[in-house]
Amino acid sequence: MRTSSSRAQSLFAGLPALTLPAAGARPSAAAPRLPVNAHIHLPPNFSAFDTVEQAVGLAAAEGIAALGASNYYDYTVYQEFAERAAGAGIVPLFGIEIITLDEGLAARGVKINDPGNPGKMYLCGKGISRFDPLSPEAQALLGTIRTKDAERMAAMTQRLAERFAAVGLETALDADAIKEQVVRRHGSPKSTVYLQERHVAQAFQESLFERLAPGSRADLLARLFGAPPKSLDSAAVVQNDIRSHLMKAGKAAYVEETFVGYEHARALILALGGIPCYPTLADGASPICEFEAPIERLLAEIAARDIHCAELIPVRNQPEALLRYATGLRRAALMVTAGTEHNTRESQPIAPACVNGQPIPDAALDIFWEGACVVAAHHYRVFRGQPGFVDEAGQPNPAYATAEGRIAAFRALGEEVIREFRRMHPA
Numbered sequence: 200m201r202t203s204s205s206r207a208q209s210l211f212a213g214l215p216a217l218t219l220p221a222a223g224a225r226p227s228a229a230a231p232r233l234p235v236n237a238h239i240h241l242p243p244n245f246s247a248f249d250t251v252e253q254a255v256g257l258a259a260a261e262g263i264a265a266l267g268a269s270n271y272y273d274y275t276v277y278q279e280f281a282e283r284a285a286g287a288g289i290v291p292l293f294g295i296e297i298i299t300l301d302e303g304l305a306a307r308g309v310k311i312n313d314p315g316n317p318g319k320m321y322l323c324g325k326g327i328s329r330f331d332p333l334s335p336e337a338q339a340l341l342g343t344i345r346t347k348d349a350e351r352m353a354a355m356t357q358r359l360a361e362r363f364a365a366v367g368l369e370t371a372l373d374a375d376a377i378k379e380q381v382v383r384r385h386g387s388p389k390s391t392v393y394l395q396e397r398h399v400a401q402a403f404q405e406s407l408f409e410r411l412a413p414g415s416r417a418d419l420l421a422r423l424f425g426a427p428p429k430s431l432d433s434a435a436v437v438q439n440d441i442r443s444h445l446m447k448a449g450k451a452a453y454v455e456e457t458f459v460g461y462e463h464a465r466a467l468i469l470a471l472g473g474i475p476c477y478p479t480l481a482d483g484a485s486p487i488c489e490f491e492a493p494i495e496r497l498l499a500e501i502a503a504r505d506i507h508c509a510e511l512i513p514v515r516n517q518p519e520a521l522l523r524y525a526t527g528l529r530r531a532a533l534m535v536t537a538g539t540e541h542n543t544r545e546s547q548p549i550a551p552a553c554v555n556g557q558p559i560p561d562a563a564l565d566i567f568w569e570g571a572c573v574v575a576a577h578h579y580r581v582f583r584g585q586p587g588f589v590d591e592a593g594q595p596n597p598a599y600a601t602a603e604g605r606i607a608a609f610r611a612l613g614e615e616v617i618r619e620f621r622r623m624h625p626a
Contacts, residue, residue, distance in 0.1 A: 205331035207281040207293060211582040214619050219580065220608040222599050230614035232564060233264035234550045235571035237292060237325065238478075238510060238538025241280060242385035244270045245397035247541040249385060251279045254541070258549045259287040259626060264617055265571045266549070267292035267538060269323055272345055272393040274330040288626035290617050292574050295324040295468060296478075297344065300458040304490070312477075312491065314484035315447065320461065323476040324468030325508055325536060326577035326587065337470040340463060345393060347457040349374070352394040358452035359403055362445060366422045370406040377402040397543070400441040404434055435544055461504065469593050472581045474574070476508040476536070477501050481524045483515030494527045501533065505593055507602070508534045508570070513551045513559050521553055525563040532602030534588070534609075536570035537563075572613025573606060579616045 240246045241254060248254040258266045266289050268280055277293050284291035298321055304311060305318020313319040333341065353374040363370050378392045380402055411419065413432045420428035420437070424444040430436035445452040468475050479497070480488060491497045501509065509528045513521050528535050537551050537559075551567070553559055559567075577587040586596055588609050599605035 205281075206278050207291065207331065208328070208582045210281055210285050210291070210620070210624075211579050211616070214579065214616065214623065217579065217612060217615050217619065219576070219585075219598075219612045222604055222608070230618065232568045233617070234262055235265045235267075235568060236263055236538050236549050236551055237265070237267035237536035237567070237571050237574065238269045238294065238296075238323070238512065239266065239541045239549070240296075241268050241270055241276050243273075243276070243381050243387035243392045245395045245401070245542055247544055247546060251276060251283055254549075255280070255283040255287050255289065258284075258289055261549045263289055263549055264621065265290040265292055265575060267294050267325070267536070267571070267574065269294035269296045269538070269540075271296055271298075271395065272341065272348065273391040274327070275388065275391045277330060285620075285624040286626075288621050288624050290575055290620045292325070292571065292578065293327050293330065294476075295327050295471060295473060297322050297324070297464040297467065298456075298458050299461050299464045300456060301461060309490055310484070310488040312480040312488060314480065314488060316456075319456070319458070321478050322461065322464045322468070323478050323510055324471060324473035325476045325510075326574045326581070327468065327471035327473035328578055328581040328587075329470070329472035334470055337467060340467040340470060343463070344459055344467070347459065348393060351454050351457055352396075352399060354454040355396070355446060355452050356394075356399050358454065359399065359441075359445060362423065362451045363403060363407075366419055368407060368410060368419060368423075370403060372402055372406060380405075396442055396446055397438065400438040400446065401434075401544075403441055404437045407437070408434065438544075465504075465593065469589075469591055472587070472591075474508050474534075474577060474587070474589050475504075475506050475593055476510050477504075477506050478510045478512070479524055479528070481511065481516050482520035483512065494524060498527070498531045501528075502531075506533075507589060507593075507595055508536065510536045510538065510570075511567075512540055513537055513553045513563075514539055514547065516553055518553045518557050518560050522560040522563050525566050529566050532606070534570050534573045534606055535566050536574065537567040569606065569610045572611075572617065573609040574613070575616045575620075576609040576613035579612065 281291045301318045308317045311320040356374045381392045382389050416431045465475050581587040
């Protein structure tokens with residue numbers, strides 16, 4: 200089995216020899232549940248954090264035991280993340296997020312886990328373990344995604360610049376200039392920067408704010424948006440207005456999306472040694488997207504795509520809906536994780552919570568802890584050249600006759616991994 204040679208690998212491979220429980224083995228007493236977060240974005244992705252050090256420091260201050268990053272399209276930052284997490288006594292979990300398009304569902308107008316775009320599906324990979332170096336297969340698959348994404352962002356930037364110029368504001372912005380801004384902001388190598396819509400909107404908002412005082416912005420923004428602005432001085436609100444009025448489908452700067460299909464994304468996750476994972480929006484959309492409602496339909500769609508893991512972002516959800524989806528997914532023998540994303544500039548705690556800071560129901564916290572343990576165990580085994588939770592074809596580990604037995608075994612191993620990692624890397 201292929202592995203990667205990296206600091207991330209050495210942290211897991213350096214743990215004591217731990218045994219995956221055999222099929223039918225009686226589980227030991229459950230380990231104490233610890234705070235975990237399986238999904239944040241790190242710079243140079245658009246992120247609430249300016250640096251990896253800041254993200255890890257905030258997680259340590261909240262007592263987070265395991266922290267997962269799920270970046271788009273470059274994973275160079277994961278080496279620093281691994282080092283800083285270990286230094287803070289936090290188990291680093293490595294992931295990926297990919298935007299895909301299901302053309303059949305798009306043609307039928309079916310919304311999946313993006314409430315604004317039919318057919319658009321976010322897909323995550325948990326426990327990626329072969330990202331340094333990338334295999335030729337992963338490099339080719341990722342290269343296609345990077346090229347499509349870069350071409351679209353460059354075209355959207357050009358259209359935005361033209362739109363701003365048409366209302367009297369010359370910005371001199373292009374994709375390269377915006378990448379340079381990201382480099383200056385985060386200190387990231389330029390080769391690792393892949394622009395997102397939020398990067399572009401932020402660059403144009405900052406250009407506008409630099410040139411015009413708040414009292415002089417109303418008329419230009421109204422002409423720019425074709426509607427009264429929601430704010431004259433809130434950077435976040437103006438960025439969102441730029442996206443909604445200019446960058447979405449049918450708007451002046453919109454460029455047709457050229458995302459890869461599901462099978463391409465799944466192949467990349469598996470080439471990186473990860474576990475394909477469906478990120479569930481649930482009542483983060485109102486009404487709930489057709490793909491996800493009722494939950495029985497969601498479960499059938501996930502099964503049809505041969506996915507064995509799901510994720511929730513609780514800050515989107517009311518506690519009742521979160522619990523309904525978390526328990527429903529888990530009863531269907533899926534491993535379930537949770538995170539916060541932190542993919543906007545708004546500040547929020549690292550420990551996941553529901554809408555408006557409402558606490559996550561206890562039963563859901565148990566499910567999310569189990570999921571983080573499974574990912575940690577998958578990392579431990581794949582980094583050591585052993586079969587993980589799923590294999591390179593995405594098929595469940597064949598040592599277990601049932602999904603419940605497999606999840607229980609990987610949970611038990613993951614609890615040991617987390618305990619031993621924190622023992623060997625005290626904060």
